[in-house]
Amino acid sequence: MTLSGWGKTAPTLTRVVEASLPGISESISGQVSIPRGLGRAYGDCAVNGGGTTVLMTRINNFEFRDGFVDAAGGASLDSILQTIIPHGWFIPVTPGTRFVTVGGAIAADVHGKNHHCDGSFSQHVEFIDLLLASGEVRRVGPSDQLFWATAGGMGLTGIILKARIKLLKIESSLISTLTFRAANLDELMDLMKVYDGMYRYSVAWVDSLARGRSLGRGVVSFGNHATVAELNGYAKDELLDARFPRSISAPNHVPNSFLNKKTIRAFNEFWYRKNLNRQKITFESIVSYFYPLDGVDRWNQIYGNRGFVQYQFVVPDESGEVVRVILERLAQEQVPSFLTVLKRFGRESDGYLSFPTSGWTMAIDIPTDVAGLGKMLDEFDSLLLDGGGRVYLAKDSRVRRDRLALMYPKLSKFAEMRVVVDPDRKFQSNLSRRLGL
């Protein structure tokens, strides 16, 4: 079967096995394999060319109790949310899609719009049951080194069979949001610095094609879970509503030229101007606030068959200028990015390969056929290295191998742990072979 990441780049032939319990140990025995959840990682971390890719989505049961959930590795955040929200609980950290599995969320140590307050996903995990290459199932928690090798470890330490996740108490399923339109990057960054302390969630959309005095203009949104007191007038059944609307499907065949400079410039102009008021307070549903892209099923199709990369990086606060330099270059080259998002990160986790670290993070979607893209992203990597930054492995499909150790100083600890738990390299992916992990 041919598989690729969400970005649809570098497709690969792989033997696909649907894991089930019991029997998962037997299905991977003697095979070089990698676990895969719902396939939302953009690059090549959940594809094992020539080997076995273990689909985990059938092992999807979970048990909810007040305050935490014990979930199988293949359980999706979507199904968990639909169960826990009506009881007044929420996932403590959620990425921009609810169609990820618990195993995937831990393996990528995903972050959300609340990283500046709550850190990454693994910081809310009490334990993981990990199927090791030897066939042994080991329970590890935050006091174990193997736990921190697994959090952000891209599935290379073993298969996450189960995890206990601490939940967040909420009074409603609505988000009280404050939205600003910012005329340029300085304004945008200043707003985020000022309001991040008052809001649990924050994120900014950036018009990557704007130049000159408008460079980095965008729309920044802050949010908190709305309280009952704030929602005076809402019916009781509206307060904890987990009826998610059905997605519409992206067409199967979209021409490569659909997303180009002109269409994206028009979209950016519309999105920026749509926020007529410079400041706006609203209540939004969980779906529209956290998961707007989930509204279109298989939205990655809109890039056509050329695919796309998402370049996501983080730089420390003192290197915030790197964000400006990269935006200037994108605007100068008029790189058509459909989605460019800026966010602030808080304290990093102890994950050896965990991506988030305190500072600014930016994610940029770029079609692969932009001329000179490889060279340009390599130049961006150089800027990151000079500024103490790094790229996100769950999004990556192209970083140079020799730069990884410079970006991730705990890489050697990860390698040492892999030698201990998987000396024969039974867990491999295209990413691990490409980067020599």
Place this chain on the structure above:
Amino acid sequence: MIDGLGAVQSVLLVGGSSEIGLAIVDEIARFDRLERVVLAGRSPEASQVALREKYPHVQVESLTLDLAQPLTVEQQVRAIWGAGIDVTILAAGFLAKEPGGLFGSLVLLESGLVNFVGQMIVGTTAIELMKGQGQGVLVVLSSVAVERPRVENFVYGSTKGGLDMWANGVADLLAGTPIRVMVVRPGMVRTRMSNHLREVPMTCGKEEVARVVGKNLIRGPVVVWVPGKLRWVMAVLRHLPRPIFRKLASRGWKSQGAR
């Protein structure tokens, strides 16, 4: 591995001293991901030394491979494959030094084995190994000479034509899989092999061939022409009445000794 932007980490060049093949390696190296090159041929050592000097960070290996001994090439290719090869380039070519005429049996045998049979076996082996690793690209250097035989090079053209046909068939067989076959049909290219021939219209440099290969390496048509307009020129020439084509060919391509 082939990365998300189509940059590759390892290359096997069959015809290890082929100027066009080495130009393609240079083009691939521009993407700054190249880690391993295997040069396979009768005596690839000189190219190996030059490539090591040019790319000190790349592991450059040589493999003595005689395509005229086709029974051993499969085993040799499997032995050097190692952790995997992303791109295999079939660039070997044998052009008899005395143009015209029917040639002797040994020359015909060598032409057939080097230009066709040997490379077909290497290509088949490479594709089987690429299936095992899940992805890969096979680049086959063909020639416009496969379009219509000329008196000056019909032995070369017919043997290359066999390889070209095989590659086109394999490309169809593998359509829809992550294993890609690209057939490159350049016109006359300025190399040592052609420097005794008079330059004809649309002659190009090896760098131009390499650029076209680099651009189409991961995605694009199965057959690429260099320069691109040769496709349309050859479409016309293919249908010319034989006496007219013969006359044209003898005027345009007649050997003139050294240029």
